[in-house]
Amino acid sequence: MKRTKPIDFTIVKAIVWDWNGTLLDDTAMSLSAMNQMLARRQLPLLSQERYREIFTFPVRDYYEKAGLFFNEKDWDTVAMEFIENYKALLPGCGIHSGTSQIIGYLQTRGYRQFILSAMQQQLLLASVEACLDAKYFESINGLNDHYAHSKEENAQQLVTKSGLLANELLMIGDTLHDCEVAMSAGMQCILFSGGHHAAHRLRASGTLVIDRLERLTELL
Numbered sequence: 001m002k003r004t005k006p007i008d009f010t011i012v013k014a015i016v017w018d019w020n021g022t023l024l025d026d027t028a029m030s031l032s033a034m035n036q037m038l039a040r041r042q043l044p045l046l047s048q049e050r051y052r053e054i055f056t057f058p059v060r061d062y063y064e065k066a067g068l069f070f071n072e073k074d075w076d077t078v079a080m081e082f083i084e085n086y087k088a089l090l091p092g093c094g095i096h097s098g099t100s101q102i103i104g105y106l107q108t109r110g111y112r113q114f115i116l117s118a119m120q121q122q123l124l125l126a127s128v129e130a131c132l133d134a135k136y137f138e139s140i141n142g143l144n145d146h147y148a149h150s151k152e153e154n155a156q157q158l159v160t161k162s163g164l165l166a167n168e169l170l171m172i173g174d175t176l177h178d179c180e181v182a183m184s185a186g187m188q189c190i191l192f193s194g195g196h197h198a199a200h201r202l203r204a205s206g207t208l209v210i211d212r213l214e215r216l217t218e219l220l
Contacts, residue, residue: 007188007208009219011168014112016158016187017137018173020119021195024127025096027052030196033085034066037078043067052198057118057177087123095131096194098214103136105217114158115140116171116181118151138162155185172216179205190216 020026028048035045046054046066054065063070063078070078106113115137117124124142128134139161141154159166166186171178174195179202182189191209193199202209210216 012170013164013168014114014162015106016114016116016169016171018178019115019117019124021174022172022192023095023099024093024131026093027196029089029093030086033082033089036085037081038067052196055196090127096213098212102213102216107136109220113137116151116155116158117142152181152184155181159185176201176205179207
């Protein structure tokens with residue numbers, strides 16, 4: 001990944017939020033969903049530290065790093081096993097500390113807000129509506145399946161539909177993939193270290209890394 005440019009906060013007009021790991025505090029739950037799969041196969045379980053070192057997109061690569069090896073024909077079955085584990089745990093999952101406050105703050109400052117996620121669309125809508133008032137977001141954009149390949153195309157479409165210049169949108173995510181997505185669409189990016197990737201992995205991108213969402217009140 002090429003290093004990002006310094007953020008120009010003076011031109012930012014809209015915030016594009018990642019959901020999983022950024023607003024939704026689902027790291028421990030995702031780890032539990034994977035460890036259920038590993039335990040079923042009598043494979044070594046992941047620690048949270050190991051999880052945040054190997055989690056990646058596409059998630060198929062992460063599954064293999066976790067120790068799950070499967071044939072091409074078995075991929076759908078393995079992917080859906082994780083999703084079923086995840087969905088069963090999802091109702092017990094909440095949002096990160098400060099999420100409601102920072103979203104409200106940004107609204108009062110006049111920033112437009114969007115959600116861009118690799119979660120399947122209907123599951124995403126249900127998850128957001130269970131945790132937050134969806135009226136804060138102009139659009140909530142997920143994928144049309146459960147395989148979490150990428151969200152680059154949706155990012156580019158979001159920029160076009162917003163009517164803004166790409167660098168007037170600031171994406172906030174918790175993985176290197178979020179940075180890649182932002183760069184592919186021409187958006188600026190901040191990474192949050194409280195989610196699915198370890199802080200040192202995020203810093204390697206060269207973009208700004210924050211450890212609390214509340215830090216945004218100091219920047220925007």
